[in-house]
Amino acid sequence: MPSCIICHLNVDENTDSHYTCNNGHPVHRYCLAEWLMHSQNCPLCSEPYSQNLINQFKDYMEKKEQEKQEALDKKLELETIKKMQEATKKIIFQKYFEINEKQLKQGQYEEVIEKLLNRYDENSVDENNLKVLFLLGKANYLKGRYDLAINFLFKLVKIKFDYPDGFLYLGKAYEKLGLKDKAQWAYDRVKESK
Numbered sequence: 001m002p003s004c005i006i007c008h009l010n011v012d013e014n015t016d017s018h019y020t021c022n023n024g025h026p027v028h029r030y031c032l033a034e035w036l037m038h039s040q041n042c043p044l045c046s047e048p049y050s051q052n053l054i055n056q057f058k059d060y061m062e063k064k065e066q067e068k069q070e071a072l073d074k075k076l077e078l079e080t081i082k083k084m085q086e087a088t089k090k091i092i093f094q095k096y097f098e099i100n101e102k103q104l105k106q107g108q109y110e111e112v113i114e115k116l117l118n119r120y121d122e123n124s125v126d127e128n129n130l131k132v133l134f135l136l137g138k139a140n141y142l143k144g145r146y147d148l149a150i151n152f153l154f155k156l157v158k159i160k161f162d163y164p165d166g167f168l169y170l171g172k173a174y175e176k177l178g179l180k181d182k183a184q185w186a187y188d189r190v191k192e193s194k
């Protein structure tokens with residue numbers, strides 16, 4: 001019994017739908033259908049399959065091509081939706097931080113701290129959560145709670161060393177507590193992390 005040159009399984013000439021190239025190399029119908037998506041030549045001898053034979057698979061190839069395109073379109077659509085969601089999330093957070101900064105300028109420290117504490121997630125190192133941590137430090141500094149400010153800011157720079165403003169307010173808080181060496185250490189890090 002001959003075997004299919006694509007899948008190497010037997011071709012039962014009585015029951016299996018099959019074809020051959022001009023040099024007599026047998027292939028199953030379903031194996032050839034897949035193969036024709038890649039090439040129109042026999043995989044063994046590279047002899048081109050007859051146009052007549054290829055035409056029999058035209059509908060199948062078009063359908064496959066269409067399915068491939070639809071899958072690509074779907075993927076693109078999902079990627080676009082994801083990008084839009086991320087952009088929206090970014091804008092919402094930007095607005096949120098702007099409002100908090102504005103309230104800090106107006107001296108509404110308590111209010112801002114309460115809001116930030118509700119938002120703060122101890123287990124997240126997400127960029128937005130780090131910003132929440134920074135603002136918690138800054139708000140407590142402005143409120144005069146230098147010990148708490150140091151607590152939050154130290155947590156922040158331990159997660160992300162590259163945070164100049166974090167070190168800046170950390171230095172300021174140490175300075176207010178009269179811890180000059182520590183303040184200097186923090187100020188030095190501002191330059192390093194810039």
Ligand SMILES: [Zn+2]
Pocket residue numbers: 004005006007008009027028031
């Ligand atoms: Zn086969």
Ligand SMILES: [Zn+2]
Pocket residue numbers: 021022023024025042043044045046047
């Ligand atoms: Zn062949």
